[in-house]
Amino acid sequence: MNAKGSNRIKFYILNGFIAFLFLLPFVWIVSTSLKKPGEIAKYPPKWLPANVTLDNYRTIFTFQEGIFSTYFTNSGLLTISTVFFVIIVSSLAGYGFSKLDIPFKNGVLMLILAAMMIPFHGLLIPLFSIIKSLNLLNTHIALIIIYVTFQLPFTIYMMKNSFDSVPTSIRESALIDGASELRTFVRVFLPLVWPGLATVAIFSAYTTWNDFIIALIFANSNDLKTLNVGLTNLAVGEYGTNWGLLSSGSIISFIPIIILFAFLQRYFISGLTSGSVK
Amino acid sequence: MQVKKYIFNRKLKFSHLAFILPALLLNIVFFIYPLFQSLAMSFYNWPVLGDKLFIGLDNYFRLFQDITFWNTMWFTLKYTLLVTPAILIVAFILALLINNQLPGVTFFRSIYFMPVVISMVASSLMWLWIYNDLYGVLNYYLMLFNIVQEPMNWMGQANTSLPAISFMITWKMAGFTMVILLAGLQGISEEVYEASNIDGANKWRQTLYITIPLLLPSIGLSLVVSVIGSVLAFEQFLIMTNGGPSATTTTAVHHIYNTSFKYFNLGYGSAMTIILLVVLIALSFVQFKVLKDPVE
Numbered sequence: 092m093n094a095k096g097s098n099r100i101k102f103y104i105l106n107g108f109i110a111f112l113f114l115l116p117f118v119w120i121v122s123t124s125l126k127k128p129g130e131i132a133k134y135p136p137k138w139l140p141a142n143v144t145l146d147n148y149r150t151i152f153t154f155q156e157g158i159f160s161t162y163f164t165n166s167g168l169l170t171i172s173t174v175f176f177v178i179i180v181s182s183l184a185g186y187g188f189s190k191l192d193i194p195f196k197n198g199v200l201m202l203i204l205a206a207m208m209i210p211f212h213g214l215l216i217p218l219f220s221i222i223k224s225l226n227l228l229n230t231h232i233a234l235i236i237i238y239v240t241f242q243l244p245f246t247i248y249m250m251k252n253s254f255d256s257v258p259t260s261i262r263e264s265a266l267i268d269g270a271s272e273l274r275t276f277v278r279v280f281l282p283l284v285w286p287g288l289a290t291v292a293i294f295s296a297y298t299t300w301n302d303f304i305i306a307l308i309f310a311n312s313n314d315l316k317t318l319n320v321g322l323t324n325l326a327v328g329e330y331g332t333n334w335g336l337l338s339s340g341s342i343i344s345f346i347p348i349i350i351l352f353a354f355l356q357r358y359f360i361s362g363l364t365s366g367s368v369k
Numbered sequence: 370m371q372v373k374k375y376i377f378n379r380k381l382k383f384s385h386l387a388f389i390l391p392a393l394l395l396n397i398v399f400f401i402y403p404l405f406q407s408l409a410m411s412f413y414n415w416p417v418l419g420d421k422l423f424i425g426l427d428n429y430f431r432l433f434q435d436i437t438f439w440n441t442m443w444f445t446l447k448y449t450l451l452v453t454p455a456i457l458i459v460a461f462i463l464a465l466l467i468n469n470q471l472p473g474v475t476f477f478r479s480i481y482f483m484p485v486v487i488s489m490v491a492s493s494l495m496w497l498w499i500y501n502d503l504y505g506v507l508n509y510y511l512m513l514f515n516i517v518q519e520p521m522n523w524m525g526q527a528n529t530s531l532p533a534i535s536f537m538i539t540w541k542m543a544g545f546t547m548v549i550l551l552a553g554l555q556g557i558s559e560e561v562y563e564a565s566n567i568d569g570a571n572k573w574r575q576t577l578y579i580t581i582p583l584l585l586p587s588i589g590l591s592l593v594v595s596v597i598g599s600v601l602a603f604e605q606f607l608i609m610t611n612g613g614p615s616a617t618t619t620t621a622v623h624h625i626y627n628t629s630f631k632y633f634n635l636g637y638g639s640a641m642t643i644i645l646l647v648v649l650i651a652l653s654f655v656q657f658k659v660l661k662d663p664v665e
Contacts (some may be wrong), residue, residue, distance in 0.1 A: 098472060106466055110480040113540065117483070120495045121505055135513075138504050143444055180391045187388030194382065199393060206400050208653040212601050212622055213646040216629050216639050217406035218399065223417075240399040243392055273609075301488035303604050308630055312489060318492040323608055326494055334498050342492045345487040352486045359486065364548045 116163065124148070125248035126340035129336050136166060147339035159340065161314055162321035166344075169231055169306075169317060170299045174240040177246050177295040178288060185250025185287075186276050190262055200251070206244040211237070216249075222309060233309045238299050248289045249365070253287025254280065286358070293355055313330055318344045411643050418616040434651035435615065437555060438641060441624040448531060448564035448620065455539040455545035457588065457596050460546035465576070466653075468554045478551075482544035489541070491596065491610040496537040500524060500609075530610050532619075542598070546591040553587025554580070593656040621645055 118138065123131055124147050126140040151159050187193060188200050213216075218237060219228075227233040257280060263277040281288070305318040317323070322340050330336055352359050411429070434439055454660035463481050467474050486490060499507050500523040508520040523533045557580065565575055581588075603622040606612055611625075619627075625645065629638030658665040 096598050102466070102469065102471055103473070106477045109401070109463070109466070113480050114482065116492075116499060119499060123498065132504055134504060134509070136504065136509050138390060147418060173376045180395070182501075184392035185569060186390045187385060191388060192382060193385050193389060199389065201391060202401070203396050208394060208650060208657075209404065210597070210601055210649060211640055211648065212625075213649065214400070214407055215626075216635050217403035219630070220410070220415075220635065221399070221403060221406070234492050236399060240395045243395060247392060259390065267569070268519075272388075276388075297486065299488075302627075303488065303490055308626075317611075319488055322490055322494065327611070334501070334504070336493055338498065341491040345491045348486050348488075349483065352479070352483070354442040356475070356482075360482065360548055363485065364545065 120338050120341060123334055124342055126335060128333075128335055134172075147335040148343070151336055151339045151343065159343075162316055163343065164317045165231070165315060166300060166318040169234055169238070170230075170296050172235050173242070173299040174292050174295045176239045177242050178236065178292060181243055181246035181250045181291060182281065182284070182288065183276070184247045185252075186242075186254050186280060188247065188251045189254035190280075191272075195346055198357070199276065200247075204244055204248055207248075208242075209311055211305065215304070219245060219308060227308055229312050229315060231310065231315060234306060237305050237309065238295075238302065242295050244297065245365075249291050249294075250284070251346075253284040257283050282283060289355065289358045290362040290365075292343065293351070293358045296351065297359070297363060298353045370381075375623040380392060389424050397402045403521065407639050407642060407646075410636050412590050413636040415639070417633075417635065419635070424636070425491070431637065432640050432644065438621075438624060440509050441475075441621045443618045444531075444618065445600060445602065445621045448535065448602060449596055451531065452535045452538050452542075452599050453592060456546050457592065459539055459543040460550055460591065462586075463543060463547040463553055464550035465580075468551060478547075479546055484541040485544045487541075489604040490608060491539050492537065493605045496533075497524070500533055520530050524610050526614060530618055534558075534605055534609055537609075538599075538602075546595060549591040549594070550587050553584045562627035590656065593652060597652050597656070598647070599661065600649060600652070 097232075120142055122138055125145070127142060127144050127146065129139055130137070150336045174263060182359055184203075193199070222228050222233045224238075225233075227236075261279060261283075262275055265279045266272070270278070301319065302317070303319045303323070306320045308342075310316060322337070322344055324342060325331070400592050402479040412417075412423060412425055414424050416618050436537050445665075448614070466479070467478050474476075499505055499522050502508065502522040502525070507523070511517045512520065521529060524530045531565060561579055562575060562584070570578070601622055602620045603626065606620050606623055607626075616624075621641070622645070625641045628634050628641065
């Protein structure tokens with residue numbers, strides 16, 4: 092056997108083993124979610140359920156008059172609205188900063204990008220008093236406003252870079268042909284920057300869906316809670332020892348994002364890593 | 370004519386301004402303004418209901434004598450010092466393992482990255498169940514192999530919950546650092562290795578004397594990113610230990626959260642936040658430096 096061949100075998104054995112270890116927590120939670128309550132509290136624990144049951148998935152959506160479905164819908168609607176507004180606001184701004192003639196453009200851009208240095212954790216208290224004085228406490232609008240504002244610095248940066256890579260001459264010829272600025276932006280430029288838009292959308296969806304702190308502070312009435320906040324309440328409340336329910340709840344909370352990841356991996360990795368690397 | 374052209378241009382510029390206006394307004398109202406407000410609030414006794422009272426630097430004086438606050442800062446530092454090297458080492462090994470073009474490499478990369486995409490809440494709950502003292506699968510195996518004699522209550526005290534939570538975070542975040550390091554590894558040219566192959570250097574020496582030095586900018590960057598993340602730690606401790614027992618596993622952000630949103634002491638919470646922000650801005654500055662002047 093040559094050196095290349097043995098390297099290959101080493102690659103598959105080592106990666107196979109480590110990947111197996113990485114997957115174990117997922118296997119365990121999925122297995123737990125498919126067990127009957129009696130089996131979950133059984134010692135020694137078994138990796139595979141003796142009798143597969145979907146009871147935990149039924150119960151999670153029906154207990155307390157289906158409050159979990161409300162959490163799920165809340166998270167979904169918040170994510171869709173936030174992605175929608177982030178895409179509109181950041182592509183407009185990205186185009187403006189990249190292609191248009193705006194006074195103090197670079198200064199304003201620096202101001203917005205500087206916001207990346209300060210995590211939202213640092214502004215929760217004043218935001219709380221501002222949101223309160225706007226009478227928006229305990230509304231989804233408050234959440235969307237905060238999500239969009241704190242995602243903007245990175246998404247604008249991303250969109251500006253995307254527009255930068257499109258030649259400016261395209262804009263000039265479109266304008267000479269009589270297209271308006273807005274039409275040039277929508278019809279000519281947006282189709283050319285879709286990989287940037289995809290990265291921005293993924294970053295925004297991931298950040299919003301997985302948020303916990305903002306939703307915890309700004310929307311605490313039960314029918315407005317998001318999945319993550321709802322799950323946490325479940326874990327510390329009377330269902331705190333019902334691991335069948337907590338398992339199925341956790342799985343339902345990450346299934347959408349895992350599916351998205353499976354299909355759009357490339358954008359996921361670029362969106363998430365450049366999101367904090369900048 | 371000249372005037373007309375001028376007015377036309379002015380108009381044009383206003384329509385241009387409209388492109389950045391929504392972003393600018395959101396930034397000013399919900400970022401710049403609260404940033405200054407945060408500083409201002411730290412000089413007040415600011416309850417949610419009732420009158421606020423200007424008290425100058427009193428919150429800061431109180432803060433410097435507040436042992437609970439410094440305990441939470443100290444705990445956050447301990448957590449950061451534990452979790453950062455753990456993530457780096459695991460991520461480095463993972464990055465080396467998938468730094469090639471063999472079939473299946475993207476599959477392994479996705480597996481390692483999968484814990485990153487799930488929420489901190491879901492991952493905390495998953496591991497809370499693994500660590501469960503009565504039915505947890507971890508205790509079962511530890512007892513099976515006689516590593517412990519009786520079930521451990523992992524979340525029961527800080528000296529077991531801190532390493533246990535750090536272990537969970539390493540699993541969750543290593544894939545993230547791996548991607549940063551992988552980008553760095555792929556920037557190292559094949560030729561450097563080929564030259565050292567001719568010189569007869571083995572794999573270990575290559576890693577130690579070529580890979581790591583050339584990877585230093587990526588390592589620096591990933592360190593700063595994970596330090597910032599650890600300084601902001603909150604959810605995992607809230608869910609897994611609720612900061613206890615008796616506040617021994619309360620992180621700085623958790624303590625600020627309790628002060629501000631449980632006891633509604635917004636002024637005092639702001640003063641704590643300002644101290645934390647100073648730390649974070651210093652770290653971001655380091656990050657900026659690391660990005661700007663990569664070690665050649």
